[in-house]
Amino acid sequence: MVSFCAKLFKTMKTNYVGDIHVYEVSNIAVMLQENIPCLKCLIIILNIPVIAIGAVAIGLGIWVLVEEPDVLELSSLRELTVMDQSYLLTSVYLVITAGAAILVFGIVGMVATNAQSACCLGFYAGMLSLILCVEVAGCTLGVVFKSSSDQHLDEAIYRNIKTEYDGSPESQNYFSKHINAVHATLSCCGYMNVTDFQQSLTWNRTLGDGSSAQVPLSCCLPQSNSSIQSTGGKMDCRKTPDVTNSYTDPCMPKVRELFRKYEIIVIACTATLAFCQLLMLVLVLISMCSIVQDETQYDFKQNMYT
Structure with a gap:
């Protein structure tokens, strides 16, 4: 193939010399055919x-x-x-x-x-x-x-946490549903940090005992989620999140990396x-x-x- 290209280049180089233009074109045709x-x-x-x-x-x-x-x-x-x-x-x-x-x-x-x-x-x-x-x-x-x-990703997610997130683990809201899934998938909570959700304007943070939730249920570790449902005396991770009962890493670096x-x-x-x-x-x-x-x-x- 290399020798073929070299021959073709050489033929084309002499293509316009004098009166042999027609014959050189013919030579190209013959060489291509071969x-x-x-x-x-x-x-x-x-x-x-x-x-x-x-x-x-x-x-x-x-x-x-x-x-x-x-x-x-x-x-x-x-x-x-x-x-x-x-x-x-x-x-x-x-x-x-x-x-x-x-x-x-x-x-x-x-x-x-x-x-x-x-x-x-x-x-x-x-x-x-x-x-x-x-x-x-x-x-x-x-x-x-x-x-x-x-x-743009950082700004959009942080803005939606403030204006769209409703805190429900079974939410049908587009953003809430996917950010809850991101928490479980990437083992993280919040975007910048775990305090992001305290800025939400659409999440009712009041719990049944009158206290305020610091993080949504989707930030709790799986065993913490089950304990909230079964044992009322257990410490609720939504009120006092720490490394033992909830995800504490921010989602921003993990989402960016992905x-x-x-x-x-x-x-x-x-x-x-x-x-x-x-x-x-x-x-x-x-x-x-x-x-x-x-x-x-x-x-x-x-x-x-x-």
Whole structure:
């Protein structure tokens, strides 16, 4: 392949010398024709890891969606959305879609290359170009919003704790339900610290005995939750939270770390897919040129000698 590219470059370099322009173009056609088997084999071989990468991208995208869905849903808060869509969730969906498309069109590309069909290869190249544009847009979206996402995330969650959180463990409120799940999933309480919920304007903190809760029930350790229900004499962790009966670590560093991990996965997958597609696109276009040159070579020679 290296020697083929070197010969092609050398031929193209002398392409415009004097009156031999027509003959050099003919030489390019002949050389491309001679290397069609090599190109075909190379494209088919390279399609195999590309298809595998597409399958891996699908798996990683699905894993991101199902690993910590409640944490991921926090990116759908109104303040963090772009055109009413979560930029992080949208990027994950783009990775899954691009991976599936590469998986399908990679097989199509192998069949088209083996059949040496310029029409099928043209369709394959067009689809690769379209998917490549979508991936570049998704990767750009991730890079642009990654720099400001942490600050916006902090502000949005803290604001929603004040204005949306209702403190009920069985709440159907979007934010309350997911922040309760985040407490249990990440073993944390509050966002900045455990005192965040004392600023809530929508949570009735008055308990049955007239005292005030310091943290919601979702911040209590599992055994503390059960003891509240069964043994009234036990110390209620909602009134006196400490390391023995409740989560005390803030959620902010854990949520940030998780979001950063997802963003890196999305950007890395998109960049890898884009690179593989760009490489395949170049090889497919060269193969198309060789096939088209072969099909028109006879007419070209006739026109040249008339």
